[in-house]
Amino acid sequence: MKDHTVECCEKTELHEDLLCRVREQMPPEEDLLDLAELFKVFGDTTRIRILFVLFEAEVCVCDLAEALRMTQSAVSHQLALLKRSKLVKSRREGKSVFYSLADEHVRSIIAQGMEHIEE
Amino acid sequence: MKDHTVECCEKTELHEDLLCRVREQMPPEEDLLDLAELFKVFGDTTRIRILFVLFEAEVCVCDLAEALRMTQSAVSHQLALLKRSKLVKSRREGKSVFYSLADEHVRSIIAQGMEHIEE
DNA sequence: CTTTCATTTGAACAATTGTTCATGTGTTCG
């Protein structure tokens, strides 16, 4: 980071006002990091495809791997990530582990994204 | 990709059903890529901070750089990315270029994300 | 036209990320 202290645009009064409002409204650094972290999770087609499968049903890792034609390992890694972000939850049933959506935010966030790209 | 053709879980009937529904509901590859691309844009604190400033007002690059204490170059690169994703729009006024939100999807997507992390 | 200011752009670099491969854990069944 450098030269970010330049005065510019010659409107010092409006600056003060804006900078105040920004500092008030800007969430704390920790929230910004969490927020970015959350959206990063949605920023990968593999994980989005996993979520679309989970929109339909609760499924085990092995079914997910088959449905998406990927290795179980790759799917498992992504599921672990999705779980850390609390987007999915898991439940063991014998040898299998079943995954499902953790809450409805997932659906609405994806839906909003879909609306945006369909323009 | 390998060994993704394994039969598993011994419930072949449910498989058929699930696989059918998944294939029906799953958006085309191109949409999945666009969707991931969109969320990647939200997956970075710099860009989220830029958007939070734009929630407050229409601002020029130089003001953004000052508000966020970053170089104009870094901010400009990110603004270009935000513009390519149609999340912000720009308007030239003399020497300055003013940026603002392109539509209200931005606000609601960020809002949904905020709701999710505050749990 | 030249200078200056505001912004953009390209190349380069370090840092992050997704997949693969190999191995480890946990569960069931014989």
Place this chain on the structure above:
DNA sequence: CGAACACATGAACAATTGTTCAAATGAAAG
């Protein structure tokens, strides 16, 4: 117990990404 199955995990690798630096536009003023 030991074998087989479903899944998780760690290390390694290629690919992608964000910032910086340097140089290039674009617009206004002298």
